Amino acid sequence: MKSQTNVRQPMFMREPGRRIARFKQMPHYYFNIHNGEVTMDHEGLELPDDASAIARATEEVRSLAAGNVLDGHFVGWHRVEIRDADGRRTGTVRFDEAVKVQLENA
Numbered sequence: 001m002k003s004q005t006n007v008r009q010p011m012f013m014r015e016p017g018r019r020i021a022r023f024k025q026m027p028h029y030y031f032n033i034h035n036g037e038v039t040m041d042h043e044g045l046e047l048p049d050d051a052s053a054i055a056r057a058t059e060e061v062r063s064l065a066a067g068n069v070l071d072g073h074f075v076g077w078h079r080v081e082i083r084d085a086d087g088r089r090t091g092t093v094r095f096d097e098a099v100k101v102q103l104e105n106a
Helices: 050-070
Strands: 030-032 079-084 089-094
Touching: 030 050, 050 079, 050 089
Parallel strands: none
Antiparallel strands: 030 079, 079 089
8 A cells, every 4th residue: 555645835826816926037237337447347137127226336435435535536427327137227326416515504
């Protein structure tokens, strides 16, 4: 007599009428630095959406800008360009957009 193995299925697969969860792959973004030279990002990051990619680029731009200020200069037109896995530009964050520069006492 053959023995039968009971294979337990996850609960979401056993309940009638319940949809099977599908996991969507997160988009992949690349952050290329334009600061007089172009530094291409060949690794990139997986992030949930374009807004998350812009938030991440803003953090990176602020860090790069802070380094420039410590070196004694700041160039507002330097930027990080965000591209998706297909090479389409999904956003750009300029240094002068990522920080508030106040020249006078307001």
